[in-house]
Amino acid sequence: MQRQLNKNGELQHLLTIEGLSAAMLHHILDTAESFVGVTEREVKKVPLLRGKAIFNLFFEPSTRTRTTFEIAAKRLSADVINLNISASSQSKGETLLDTVNNLSAMHADMFIVRHAQSGAAHLIANHVAPEIHVINAGDGRHAHPTQALLDMYTIRHFKRDFHELKVAIIGDIMHSRVARSQIHALTTLGVPEVRVIAPRTLLPKGVEHLGVHPYHDMSKGLKDVDVLLMLRLQNERMQGALLPSAQEYFKYYGLTPEKLALAKPDAIVMHPGPMNRGIEIDSAVADGPQSVILPQVTFGIAVRMAVMSILAGS
Amino acid sequence: MELPQTRDILEKLAKDIRADLTGDTILVGIHTGGAWLAEELHRMLGLSTPLGMLDISFYRDDFERIGLHPEVKPSDISFDVDGADILLVDDVLFTGRTVRAAVNEIFDYGRPARIRLAVLVDRGGRELPIEARFTGIKLDLGEHRMIDLLRNDTGELELRLRPGN
Numbered sequence: 001m002q003r004q005l006n007k008n009g010e011l012q013h014l015l016t017i018e019g020l021s022a023a024m025l026h027h028i029l030d031t032a033e034s035f036v037g038v039t040e041r042e043v044k045k046v047p048l049l050r051g052k053a054i055f056n057l058f059f060e061p062s063t064r065t066r067t068t069f070e071i072a073a074k075r076l077s078a079d080v081i082n083l084n085i086s087a088s089s090q091s092k093g094e095t096l097l098d099t100v101n102n103l104s105a106m107h108a109d110m111f112i113v114r115h116a117q118s119g120a121a122h123l124i125a126n127h128v129a130p131e132i133h134v135i136n137a138g139d140g141r142h143a144h145p146t147q148a149l150l151d152m153y154t155i156r157h158f159k160r161d162f163h164e165l166k167v168a169i170i171g172d173i174m175h176s177r178v179a180r181s182q183i184h185a186l187t188t189l190g191v192p193e194v195r196v197i198a199p200r201t202l203l204p205k206g207v208e209h210l211g212v213h214p215y216h217d218m219s220k221g222l223k224d225v226d227v228l229l230m231l232r233l234q235n236e237r238m239q240g241a242l243l244p245s246a247q248e249y250f251k252y253y254g255l256t257p258e259k260l261a262l263a264k265p266d267a268i269v270m271h272p273g274p275m276n277r278g279i280e281i282d283s284a285v286a287d288g289p290q291s292v293i294l295p296q297v298t299f300g301i302a303v304r305m306a307v308m309s310i311l312a313g314s
Numbered sequence: 315m316e317l318p319q320t321r322d323i324l325e326k327l328a329k330d331i332r333a334d335l336t337g338d339t340i341l342v343g344i345h346t347g348g349a350w351l352a353e354e355l356h357r358m359l360g361l362s363t364p365l366g367m368l369d370i371s372f373y374r375d376d377f378e379r380i381g382l383h384p385e386v387k388p389s390d391i392s393f394d395v396d397g398a399d400i401l402l403v404d405d406v407l408f409t410g411r412t413v414r415a416a417v418n419e420i421f422d423y424g425r426p427a428r429i430r431l432a433v434l435v436d437r438g439g440r441e442l443p444i445e446a447r448f449t450g451i452k453l454d455l456g457e458h459r460m461i462d463l464l465r466n467d468t469g470e471l472e473l474r475l476r477p478g479n
Contacts, residue, residue, distance in 0.1 A: 043423070310382055312381075
């Protein structure tokens with residue numbers, strides 16, 4: 001199933017962080033660092049992927065992630081085609097692989113796949129011709145590797161070294177593909193203490209087997225933390241039986257300045273967006289001096305440029 | 315084949331450049347050997363203008379064949395390229411493809427008034443219509459002999475022929 005690397009050990013697809021080496025993760029982050037400079041120039045473009053056709057296959061709506069991939073591809077001079085498939089062929093009954101076959105026949109070079117089903121990007125990667133590359137832009141509850149990579153880039157930018165950090169991931173760990181990818185990336189890069197903080201109903205059983213320390217109480221979990229990774233609380237969790245109400249959640253798990261004060265004074269706050277202000281994060285924190293949420297967005301473009309160019313060159 | 319002392323080649327190159335330098339000539343070195351050479355020339359010429367660095371990995375014409383260079387470094391052009399008088403610096407001029415890529419990259423920062431080229435070694439073998447304005451030494455190495463610029467721990471530069479057939 002795991003076939004991200006080609007026979008030379010180069011990255012052929014990016015489907016999950018799991019199984020990638022620390023050296024590979026640093027190689028991606030180093031390459032991204034060179035692209036950050038490009039995006040600050042007068043001409044924010046390099047000719048690396050000129051003439052390549054990159055298809056954004058979004059089977060699940062996501063304006064922000066799709067846009068960042070689109071910008072990244074355009075800054076590499078590729079041609080980008082956006083397909084919101086929930087609205088077109090799937091409603092006409094076409095299967096996932098039929099859609100991919102059709103687009104391959106149009107000479108696609110790369111697919112960026114977002115799908116509500118875990119494993120969708122793997123399925124496509126296993127199916128396409130060897131010269132086509134696949135990036136997982138989020139599949140079900142499984143993985144969202146480029147989000148985790150841009151988070152690692154942001155941490156490295158502000159904290160330099162991973163080896164002395166305490167990092168807390170806070171929120172709906174149970175349903176979060178972002179959290180899973182973050183956990184794999186943090187442990188691979190040598191972060192000695194990764195904590196997950198959530199109510200019991202949103203913390204998967206056995207999460208400690210991933211090498212993290214579970215907490216149910218923010219006052220304990222946030223103590224002396226260097227980095228806070230907030231997760232988005234999906235509205236549908238509120239409608240089910242998992243949580244009593246948004247107000248209740250905010251009271252115990254919403255990040256307020258008072259709770260943030262428990263972490264180290266120079267701790268940074270991150271969020272993958274879009275934020276639910278007043279549910280998982282207070283506006284005073286989101287817009288405060290410790291928030292690096294907007295730099296995350298900027299770095300996200302450079303990280304996606306790095307992933308695309310490393311894949312296309314393998 | 316016996317190479318002259320690298321120091322002598324450097325002195326000759328610096329002397330040629332000095333004779334034709336304007337007050338606002340800005341040196342831009344190409345990673346990695348060209349960047350070292352630009353630093354050294356900047357020092358030897360006693361320049362106070364900024365020093366630029368280019369990594370041309372994103373502009374190479376062999377990306378299709380060999381992929382991304384494994385050690386891409388950030389380019390550093392912290393001056394206004396519009397109207398600038400740029401002296402591009404590289405260690406060895408061979409096919410001319412690296413210089414082509416560097417010129418393209420510079421134009422993505424702005425429109426310079428002029429770009430000239432200085433190289434420590436011109437080894438012939440051009441595949442593009444590109445020539446250096448300043449050359450330390452011309453060497454006829456044939457097609458396969460490789461030459462490298464090295465920098466030791468004390469920052470000293472040395473040209474070395476790779477052992478070959």
